Amino acid sequence: MSRRVFPHPTPSGFAATPSPLLAAGQERGGGAAAGGGGGVRYTRREFLRLSLTALAALAPWPGRRWLWRPQSGGPVRMGRAIHPVTLYDAPRRDANRLGGWKRDDVFPIVREVRASGLNAYNDLWYETPDGYVFSAWVQPMWVWPPQVPETNIGDWGFWGEVCVPYTDAREEPHPEAKVVYRFYNRTTYHVVGIAFDDGGNAWYKIYDELPPTGYQWVLATDIRRLSRRELAPIRPFVGAKRIEIDLSKQTVTCYEGDRVVFTTRCASGIGKRVLEDGTEEDLSTPEGDHVVILKQVSRHMSNRPQKPEDPVPADLFDLPGVPWNTFFDPSGTAIHGTYWHNDFGVPRSHGCVNVSIDAARWIYRWVYPVGGAEDDFIQGDKRVGTPIRIFKS
Numbered sequence: 001m002s003r004r005v006f007p008h009p010t011p012s013g014f015a016a017t018p019s020p021l022l023a024a025g026q027e028r029g030g031g032a033a034a035g036g037g038g039g040v041r042y043t044r045r046e047f048l049r050l051s052l053t054a055l056a057a058l059a060p061w062p063g064r065r066w067l068w069r070p071q072s073g074g075p076v077r078m079g080r081a082i083h084p085v086t087l088y089d090a091p092r093r094d095a096n097r098l099g100g101w102k103r104d105d106v107f108p109i110v111r112e113v114r115a116s117g118l119n120a121y122n123d124l125w126y127e128t129p130d131g132y133v134f135s136a137w138v139q140p141m142w143v144w145p146p147q148v149p150e151t152n153i154g155d156w157g158f159w160g161e162v163c164v165p166y167t168d169a170r171e172e173p174h175p176e177a178k179v180v181y182r183f184y185n186r187t188t189y190h191v192v193g194i195a196f197d198d199g200g201n202a203w204y205k206i207y208d209e210l211p212p213t214g215y216q217w218v219l220a221t222d223i224r225r226l227s228r229r230e231l232a233p234i235r236p237f238v239g240a241k242r243i244e245i246d247l248s249k250q251t252v253t254c255y256e257g258d259r260v261v262f263t264t265r266c267a268s269g270i271g272k273r274v275l276e277d278g279t280e281e282d283l284s285t286p287e288g289d290h291v292v293i294l295k296q297v298s299r300h301m302s303n304r305p306q307k308p309e310d311p312v313p314a315d316l317f318d319l320p321g322v323p324w325n326t327f328f329d330p331s332g333t334a335i336h337g338t339y340w341h342n343d344f345g346v347p348r349s350h351g352c353v354n355v356s357i358d359a360a361r362w363i364y365r366w367v368y369p370v371g372g373a374e375d376d377f378i379q380g381d382k383r384v385g386t387p388i389r390i391f392k393s
Contacts, residue, residue, distance in 0.1 A: 068106045068143065068165050075142040077109045079126055080165050080185065082340060083137045091115040091125035091132040098131045106165045107133075109140060121250070121345035136343035141165060141185040149194065149202035149220035156374045157192040159231065159297050160204065161323070163224035169216035169320070173203030180216050184339045186357050187321030188298040190376065194220065208320065210300045216320075226373075231297070233370040234362065241368065241386045243335075245353060247285060248393040250345045252335065252355060254366060262366070264359040265344035266335075269351035276314060283350045286329050287392065291385035292367050294327040295378040299336070303350075317350075324360035326367055328388045336360050 070076050081101040088095040091113045101107060113125040117134060124135040144163035166184045170177035173195040183189070193205030195217070202220035240257045247268050254262040269285040302318040305311065323337040335353040337360035344355065355363070367386040371378035380386075 070143065070145050072145050075144045075163070078106050078141045078143045078165065079109045079128070079133065080139040080141055081105045081107075081137065082139055082342070085133050085137050087128070087131040087133055089131050091127070093118055095132070101133075104166060106141075106143075119343075119346075122343055136341065138342055139185065139339055140342065143185065144224055146221040147224050149204075150191075150225055151194060151202075153191065153194055157190055157207075159188060159226040159373070160191045160223040161186050161188045161226060162218075162222060162321070164222045167218050167222035169206065169218050170203075171216070173197055173205070173217040175199075175201070177217070181318075181320050183218060183222075183321055186323060186337070187339060188226070188323040189218075189223070189321050190298060191223065191225075208300055210302060210304075226297075228373045230361075231373045232365065234366040236368075236370045241366070243363070243367070243386060243388045245285070245388065245390045246393050247287070247347075247390065250347070252353065252359070252363070254363065262359075262362060264355050267338070267341070267344050267346060267348045267354040269349050270347045285347075285349070285351055285353060285390060286331075286333060287390045290328040290388040290390065291382050292326055292328055292369065292380045292388065293330070293385055294325075294380060295364055295367070295369070295371065296325045296327070296376070297364070298323060299325045299334075323357055324364040326360075326364055328385075335363055 068078070081103055084100055084102050086100045087098045089098055090096075092115060107128050107130070110127045110129060112135075113127055113132065114123050115125055117123045117125070118136065122134075122136055125132050126135055126138055126140070142163070143165060147163060150158065162183045162185050164185065166182050168179045169181040169183050170179055172178075174197045190207040191204045192207045192215075195203050195205065197203065203217045204220045204223050206216045206218060208214055208216055235256070238256050240255075242255050244253045244255070245251070245266065245268070246253070250266050250268060252264050252266045253260055269283045271284045272280055272282045274280055299322045300320045301322045303313050303316060304318045305313075319340065323339075325334045325336040327334040331351070333351050333353075335355060337357035338354040339357065341348065341354070342356070348354065369378050369380040369384045
């Protein structure tokens with residue numbers, strides 16, 4: 001069986017600025033310069049050499065458990081098992097099973113492979129040093145060395161993203177404090193303070209718009225400060241921007257005039273369903289004409305009961321740090337990044353439009369309204385918000 005192989009690019013906004021992966025979105029017609037910045041370009045051979053050199057520093061633990069972080073240098077491409085995943089000796093359904101990884105195990109990703117998948121709509125596999133895993137339940141990550149704590153937080157603070165596979169968020173800035181959440185790679189947060197524990201470890205204070213505490217604390221070495229360049233608008237002076245979301249094809253397409261500048265697969269709302277008590281719930285993505293009404297770098301999304309007497313939903317979710325949110329409906333429906341699955345091309349959300357984190361960030365930066373690097377949110381309306389048309393083809 002023939003298959004297409006894609007080495008991983010350097011992440012957008014870092015040392016180089018390539019277009020997002022085809023699996024996560026493909027920018028057309030503009031290249032890096034049109035996307036708001038140039039950068040170093042590597043050939044396939046050069047990139048594989050650099051990647052394998054970096055991976056060589058990640059010596060495996062006994063039992064093929066991989067170390068999860070480089071101690072120096074640039075970011076390393078790795079995967080996290082969102083749920084238990086199976087390791088195969090080839091990228092195909094009938095390949096031999098070699099073993100697997102349990103939830104939150106991490107492993108290097110050598111490259112992407114396009115081949116027949118385990119479902120009809122997703123053909124993306126990841127090659128690892130130990131074999132191949134199907135992409136649906138693997139979070140692709142960029143893992144950085146320990147970060148130098150930012151002691152000058154400023155009055156507003158800054159936006160940061162988790163740069164390890166995951167880090168525990170605690171009630172107090174101390175390693176023995178109660179764990180409130182687990183923050184996953186490339187989720188985004190508003191850092192508003194810093195403190196040091198008795199051992200000299202730096203902890204960032206993270207603002208959380210949801211109760212009960214309003215704040216959590218994470219190790220500062222695990223958070224990478226987002227630069228102004230990474231937050232800057234993409235082609236802000238280009239007119240006639242619009243987005244079309246085809247629910248039948250599960251695609252998001254961005255236009256400047258009649259020119260397609262970006263497209264990505266998505267996972268939209270699952271539609272209507274009947275609950276155990278017999279009531280019907282509509283979790284469809286709303287069709288029709290919309291505009292961008294609000295943008296947020298980070299949003300804590302949850303249906304957790306806010307009062308003790310409130311019923312607990314059958315499908316409880318509580319997702320801190322959902323990255324790069326572009327809201328287009330007053331009910332809270334948005335295009336946003338996704339870290340709890342990696343299986344785009346089929347409806348699977350509660351109404352929002354799930355896309356990869358790379359794609360969500362590109363869309364967030366490209367759409368109107370534009371804002372600064374120190375905005376909790378950016379408000380839009382029908383006069384300035386980028387139009388979004390949602391339909392079935």
